[in-house]
Amino acid sequence: MRCFSKLLALFIVLTVCAACWAQAPNSDRYKGVGRAATPEEIKAWDISIGISGKELPPGSGTAMDGAKIYAMKCAVCHGPGGEGGIGSRLVGGEGTLTSAKPVKTIGSYWPFATTVYDFINRAMPTGQRGSLVPAEIYALTAFILYKNGIIKESDVLDAKSLPKVQMPNRNGFIPVRVEDIPDIQKRGCQIGNCP
Amino acid sequence: MNPKRVGRRRFLKEGPVLAAGLAVGSIPILSARSQTPEAEPPARSSASRNSYGERSRFEDYSLRRLGGQQKSDYGFRNPLQDQTGIITPVPLHFILNHDRSLQFLPNDPPDLDPKQHRLLIHGLVDRPLMFSLDDLKRLPSVSRFHFVECNANGNPTGPYGEPRRAVTATAQDTHGLTSCSLWTGVPLPLLLEKAGVQKSATWIMAEGAEAPKHFKSIPIGKAMDDCLVVYGQNGEAVRPEQGYPMRLLVPGYEGINSVKWLRRIKLVDEPYMGRSESSIYPSFRVDGKSRWFQFEIGPKSVITRPSGGQQLSGPGFYEISGLAWSGGGVIRRVEVSTDGGRTWKDAQLQDPIARKAHTRFVFPWEWNGEEATLQSRCTDERNMVQPTKEDIAKLFGVNVDYFVTGANQINHFNAIQPWKISSGGSVTNALFL
Numbered sequence: 001m002r003c004f005s006k007l008l009a010l011f012i013v014l015t016v017c018a019a020c021w022a023q024a025p026n027s028d029r030y031k032g033v034g035r036a037a038t039p040e041e042i043k044a045w046d047i048s049i050g051i052s053g054k055e056l057p058p059g060s061g062t063a064m065d066g067a068k069i070y071a072m073k074c075a076v077c078h079g080p081g082g083e084g085g086i087g088s089r090l091v092g093g094e095g096t097l098t099s100a101k102p103v104k105t106i107g108s109y110w111p112f113a114t115t116v117y118d119f120i121n122r123a124m125p126t127g128q129r130g131s132l133v134p135a136e137i138y139a140l141t142a143f144i145l146y147k148n149g150i151i152k153e154s155d156v157l158d159a160k161s162l163p164k165v166q167m168p169n170r171n172g173f174i175p176v177r178v179e180d181i182p183d184i185q186k187r188g189c190q191i192g193n194c195p
Numbered sequence: 196m197n198p199k200r201v202g203r204r205r206f207l208k209e210g211p212v213l214a215a216g217l218a219v220g221s222i223p224i225l226s227a228r229s230q231t232p233e234a235e236p237p238a239r240s241s242a243s244r245n246s247y248g249e250r251s252r253f254e255d256y257s258l259r260r261l262g263g264q265q266k267s268d269y270g271f272r273n274p275l276q277d278q279t280g281i282i283t284p285v286p287l288h289f290i291l292n293h294d295r296s297l298q299f300l301p302n303d304p305p306d307l308d309p310k311q312h313r314l315l316i317h318g319l320v321d322r323p324l325m326f327s328l329d330d331l332k333r334l335p336s337v338s339r340f341h342f343v344e345c346n347a348n349g350n351p352t353g354p355y356g357e358p359r360r361a362v363t364a365t366a367q368d369t370h371g372l373t374s375c376s377l378w379t380g381v382p383l384p385l386l387l388e389k390a391g392v393q394k395s396a397t398w399i400m401a402e403g404a405e406a407p408k409h410f411k412s413i414p415i416g417k418a419m420d421d422c423l424v425v426y427g428q429n430g431e432a433v434r435p436e437q438g439y440p441m442r443l444l445v446p447g448y449e450g451i452n453s454v455k456w457l458r459r460i461k462l463v464d465e466p467y468m469g470r471s472e473s474s475i476y477p478s479f480r481v482d483g484k485s486r487w488f489q490f491e492i493g494p495k496s497v498i499t500r501p502s503g504g505q506q507l508s509g510p511g512f513y514e515i516s517g518l519a520w521s522g523g524g525v526i527r528r529v530e531v532s533t534d535g536g537r538t539w540k541d542a543q544l545q546d547p548i549a550r551k552a553h554t555r556f557v558f559p560w561e562w563n564g565e566e567a568t569l570q571s572r573c574t575d576e577r578n579m580v581q582p583t584k585e586d587i588a589k590l591f592g593v594n595v596d597y598f599v600t601g602a603n604q605i606n607h608f609n610a611i612q613p614w615k616i617s618s619g620g621s622v623t624n625a626l627f628l
Contacts, residue, residue: 029389030333030334030335030385030389033326033330033333033334033389034324034325034326034327034330034389035324035325036322036323036324036325037315037316037317037323037324037325041315041325042315042317042323045315045458045459046317046459046461047408048400048402048410048461048467048469049467050463050465050467050468051465051467051468052465097479097483098481098482098483100602101602102479102483102602102603104474104479106474109474109485110470110473110474111468111473111474112468112473114468115468115469115470115473115474118467118469118470119469119470122407122408122410123406123407123408123470126407129406129407172483172484172485173473173477173484173485173486173487174484174485174486174487178465178466178468179465181414181466181487181488182397182398182414182416187486189486189489
């Protein structure tokens, strides 16, 4: 009997081991393919700024600082006051979203202030991307938000204050709660038909 | 000299020779002994050949902007009406980039060296990893047919709606922002599992290496389902315009998710809300609200032959042929109506029939020479049926006129497309007739 239970135990151990081996996680498979990324490599590439703003860098700026940089680097495409040109319109349009001709700008439409920082940082100005330092990006973000009447000219934007800026159209999106987005049930969507 | 003109002249000159050749089959056998072989066809000039191969100089279809205009538009449209089967030739795959300077210079994608290019997977993972193209090619590969479609394909309203609504619109104008390829690469779940996804990861953020570094947030459920990191397209390397040396392929989702020139995937716990996903791609409604993160493309089909701009040569037999696709899976059924929607009959689906891929349908038709309206509607594996424009209007809570007069772009406009055949055989866009 003891012998049998020993055998049984051995059998169980072997079975479990075989199962482990058969289901070796992919981390252990495909040896020698790819390599560990270093913290320096990740830091150099990780430019994303999410809505919590936890990735925002040190630095700060106001609309007053931003006005000068805007005139030099942005006005040529977006117009002297953000009214648009060959580049998109950045200012105005509030109250038009329910009209026959809605004007969608950063001020009237964009739901998150952090997105303004992220986009300037990754994509602006065209042809000189990567040339702006964080203080300049905070200042430009402040200038655009100020021109839209969202913050005051003297308000200082930095890693703490920027994510707290409430955008006028934040609740204009469906579903409003970000955590409900992946949930088809809560979205009330039919595939391809989400009015 | 214009090579096209030379081509026409030569064709006119040689036309009768060809016609005589074709007629041989119908000449009684008795007289065959007196026939001499037809003249040799002229060879292509060596100047028109290269070691990569070129199409015949008689074929001149190409990528075009909407309505053939040079005016700014979303991107460059694929001439669906000139294609057979389900594969879009790689040079004709539609092009749309998420940055103006790229969008307006379609032949100017980033010039990425595959030896230098890397894919970084990091964020909420146990082991941040770096992969080269060679690394990806060592891993188990899959090849799958999938379409990629812009969510604005077929939009009838807003600044770019007019040429799509025009009676002169071709299938390229109405549906040209979709393409289908055999994509080859590594399943994304394999790469993510190798990095060890942590429980708190609910989204991935995929980013390209191009100058403005377009990125898109995708729910982890989709990332761990059927997404691929691809390096092959229709048997060759992914073209620079399509993301060389590697792109993300998110089957069935609107094209913006299939990030080109892929260089970084970050596992995160919320969508990143970049400019495109939070402020450009949401669908705008009449009540001023917007639906963001519309993921899957709905069931859609279009007859490509006969279609807008084509000309029937006279009454008699024609095979009606077209494409159907759905982000919801495989196309189960396509029905065709030749009488303006009064009656519908099943079309035949041609192999290969793949999930989230263009599917070719054909339908035999005898044209009696009278006015007719041709249309197709498809049903996918989830029993979702392609809607009429009236169905979509009802869903949006608007009058159908809104699609003509509205100022807002309608995304995911997958309405049934009618083509009108005149008694003279000309084919026109009848979506708003």
